[in-house]
Amino acid sequence: MVKRIFFVGILLAGILLLQTGFAAVEVPRVKLGNEVLMSKYHYLIEGKKIGLVTNQSGVTSRGESIIDVLANDRSTRLTALFGPEHGIDGTAKAGEYVESYTHEKLGIPVYSLYGATRMPTEAMLRNLDVLIFDVQDIGARSYTYMSTLNYCMVAAQKYNKTIIVLDRPNPLGGEIVEGPVLEDPYITFVGVDNLPMAHGMTAGELAQFFNRKIGADLKVVPMEGYTRNMIYQDTGLPWVQTSPNIPDLDSVFGYMATGLGEGTGIFQADKFKWIGGKGIDSDKFAGLLNQAGLNGVTFIPEDRGEAGGVRLNIYDPHVFNPAKAGIYALAYAHSLNNFAVPKSGQTVVMFDKIMGSDKIGQYLEQGLTPQQIEAKYTPALNKFKEERKQYLIYGQEANNRQISVIVNDNPIEFDSEPYIDAHDRLMVPLRAIVEALGAKIYWNDKTRVVTVEKEDKTICFTIDSTTAIVDGEPKNMDTSPVIKNSRTMLPVRYVSEYLGYKVNWNQYTRTVTID
Numbered sequence: 334m335v336k337r338i339f340f341v342g343i344l345l346a347g348i349l350l351l352q353t354g355f356a357a358v359e360v361p362r363v364k365l366g367n368e369v370l371m372s373k374y375h376y377l378i379e380g381k382k383i384g385l386v387t388n389q390s391g392v393t394s395r396g397e398s399i400i401d402v403l404a405n406d407r408s409t410r411l412t413a414l415f416g417p418e419h420g421i422d423g424t425a426k427a428g429e430y431v432e433s434y435t436h437e438k439l440g441i442p443v444y445s446l447y448g449a450t451r452m453p454t455e456a457m458l459r460n461l462d463v464l465i466f467d468v469q470d471i472g473a474r475s476y477t478y479m480s481t482l483n484y485c486m487v488a489a490q491k492y493n494k495t496i497i498v499l500d501r502p503n504p505l506g507g508e509i510v511e512g513p514v515l516e517d518p519y520i521t522f523v524g525v526d527n528l529p530m531a532h533g534m535t536a537g538e539l540a541q542f543f544n545r546k547i548g549a550d551l552k553v554v555p556m557e558g559y560t561r562n563m564i565y566q567d568t569g570l571p572w573v574q575t576s577p578n579i580p581d582l583d584s585v586f587g588y589m590a591t592g593l594g595e596g597t598g599i600f601q602a603d604k605f606k607w608i609g610g611k612g613i614d615s616d617k618f619a620g621l622l623n624q625a626g627l628n629g630v631t632f633i634p635e636d637r638g639e640a641g642g643v644r645l646n647i648y649d650p651h652v653f654n655p656a657k658a659g660i661y662a663l664a665y666a667h668s669l670n671n672f673a674v675p676k677s678g679q680t681v682v683m684f685d686k687i688m689g690s691d692k693i694g695q696y697l698e699q700g701l702t703p704q705q706i707e708a709k710y711t712p713a714l715n716k717f718k719e720e721r722k723q724y725l726i727y728g729q730e731a732n733n734r735q736i737s738v739i740v741n742d743n744p745i746e747f748d749s750e751p752y753i754d755a756h757d758r759l760m761v762p763l764r765a766i767v768e769a770l771g772a773k774i775y776w777n778d779k780t781r782v783v784t785v786e787k788e789d790k791t792i793c794f795t796i797d798s799t800t801a802i803v804d805g806e807p808k809n810m811d812t813s814p815v816i817k818n819s820r821t822m823l824p825v826r827y828v829s830e831y832l833g834y835k836v837n838w839n840q841y842t843r844t845v846t847i848d
Contacts, residue, residue, distance in 0.1 A: 351585055361394040364557040366499030366537065367467050368393050371402065373458070373757060373811075374554045377463070377497055379408045381651070384453075384461040385417040386485055389423040390469035390573045392498075399467045404439055411441065412460050417481040418447040418466060419576045422711065426577060451522060452484040455492050460526075463495045464488075469575050471585045472505035473655075474515065475592075475687050478575075480525040482536060482812035483543050490549035497552045500537035500559075500726070502568050504585045505655065507533045507561030507727060512589070512656035513710040514717050519681060524689050529714055530589055530656035534721065535559075537806030543723040553726065557757075561728040564650055573840040578604050586647050587647065590630075590658040595677035595683040599666045608662050609635075611644015612670030619643045621665040622658075629653030657707065660693070664703035676700050706807050737844045738825065740769040747820055751845075756812035759838070759845060763814075763821040770832055770847070778823070783821060785828060792831045794823060 370377070382527045383403055384392075391399040402409045414421060420431045431445040444457050458464065464485055466476045482498065489496040512530025520526065526543055534542065537553035538824055544551050564574065565582055574580045579588065587605035594600055599610040609618065615634035622632040622643060629649035635642060643662075647653050666672065674694040675684040685691045736751045737744060738761060751761045763783060767774045772787035772840045781796040793802040794814045801808045808831070814823050829836045829847050 352410075352600050362392070363502060363559045363563070363570060365394055365501060365570070366554040367391070367399045367718050368403065368499070369391065369557055370499055370554045371406075374552075375408075377495075377552055377554070378403075378406075378465075381462040382410045382460060384413040384415060384458065384464045385411060386417065386464065386466045387468055388416055388419065388421050388575075390508075390575050392573055394570055395571075396571065399465075399628065400439075403465075407661050411439065413441055413457065414439075414443045415446050415453060415457070415464075415485070416443060418477045420447070422446070423574060423576055446481050446484070451481070453488040453492075458492045458494055458496075459487060461494065463497055465497045465499060466536070466540075467499040467502050468536070469573065470503065470539075471575060471579060471588060472509075472531060472533070473589050474512075474528045474530050474532060474689070475523045476588070476800045477522060479536065480522045483525045483547075484539060486540065486547045486551065489551075490547050494525075495550045495552060496540075497554060498540045500535050500556050500847055502556070502559060502563065502565055503533060503535050504565035504572075504582065505531060505533070506564040506651070507535070507657075507725075509533055509654050510644075510714070510715070510718055510721075511654050512660065513688055513690050513693055514713040519685055519691075521681070521686050522801045522833070523660045523683075523686050527717070528689075529717055530536040530593075530659070530689075531654070532721070534724070535718060535726065538721075538724050538726050541726070542721060545724075551708040555726050559727055561725075566650065576787055580604060582650070583645075583647065585648050586655055587645050589655040590645060590662065593659040593663055593687055594666070595687050597663070597666075597684060598670075599663060599672060600640075602642075603644075605800050606667075607637065607642055607644045609637060609640045609642050610666060610670060610672065612672075613641035613666060614669060615641035615643065617668060618665060622661060625661050625665075627654070627658050630658060643669060660706055661703040663693075664697060664701070664706055667697045668700070715820040717764060735843065738769075739844060739848070740766075740847045742848070743769070745769050749818055749822075751825070752822075754812055754815075756825065758812040758824040760815070760817075760822040761825045763823050766823065766825060766828060768836065770829065772832060783823070784830070787832055790832055792828065794828070796821070801831065803826060814829075 387399055404649050419425045425431050431447045433445045434443050436443050466482050470478050485495055509531050510533040514529045515524045515527050572582055584604045590609035591601035591605045601608050615636050619632045619634040629652040631646045632643035633646055635644045674697050675682040677685045677691055745765055747762045747765050749762045754760050767785055775784040783794045785792045797813050799810045799813045810827050812824050826836045834847050
């Protein structure tokens, strides 16, 4: 009887925990690049001296700092840290100068990339082999973390260092692409490349886009479980404050909607959750915005002292378009108080830097409606949307590209298409790849063993087995050879590396190079 009562008590306690949420802790659906690095891409850092660009947002899904992860990895050596704007702890105010210093616990330099320099110098990179970037972005062109990534890539190329980007979600998702595209004369640290305000790309995808101009030795460690239609709330990942004014996801989604009025007198408040200015009637402003057909948001009239404005109620972040809302808010604000538009002369004003052009200011002065302004920037935006497709890692555009294999600069033709298996390993037809590597092959139909021989190397693969025999020694693999469509398919990385070759995988061109 006592046992039965005890069992019922445990059952009721379990039900109570489920109802109160304690037992229903959501497991993240997305595995971050920093976790995939340690599980599947660890070979990129083994035996290497590492420099790490990160801040407080550089954590795993369990909240463990990537600094600690790498510092505790005995197969590597963490030699330097680099911090973007706001510092490595993310507490410095926007635009505040940040000093370099020595890490108290690790005894290694912490170089500021928002102080005396914004680009790593030769001296900073001298004592490292690879530079790793792991910082959470918010999906806006003017947010400077991706500018720091760009500058780090330039330095890595200049000083012959590999740069590894550990990918993270774009909090706004991968489908909202909006706003004027930045023009070359307006490239600055708050707009480092020809991107629209909302680019809809992850850090890894942006790195590949940047690299079309830079040509760095770039490796992107992708996420697992991430899809283009995910916003941050869909990932199951906890949000970590990225900077003092971005403590939560409401601030992330409000950033471009409220923060575009630099120098106009139209300002944001309450960490990008309110927008307004002097001379604005809050009710009229809210009425214009609420009648504009902007999805996923309503605008609530709210005065702040002498300024009239609106508070954003983002009720459906999946369809909310922050950059479009920001353009509409500025245009309607100008129609209400006719603010003076900042103009660039010998120096470029911050308003034009944020817009990426002086044309938006001109359109406002001409009294164009937000719909007319949107129509003006749409052709360049559509051109960008086409261009960016070749740099995407996630989604149909990336998945539909044919996989290419190049051995010693020679493209290989296959009679059966290579494919990526369930273990994220590229599988290629046996005979074509082995012959391209200058080896001989032997097939035993009874044992289902493939023997590959080259000079003094002998490798045996068994169909559906994760163990290979290399010169008599068993080697474990995380996938196995298979027979598919009457063709024997081998994991290209293992067969190549066992024969002494180096293998590189380029996600955005879906190309394997072996040399």
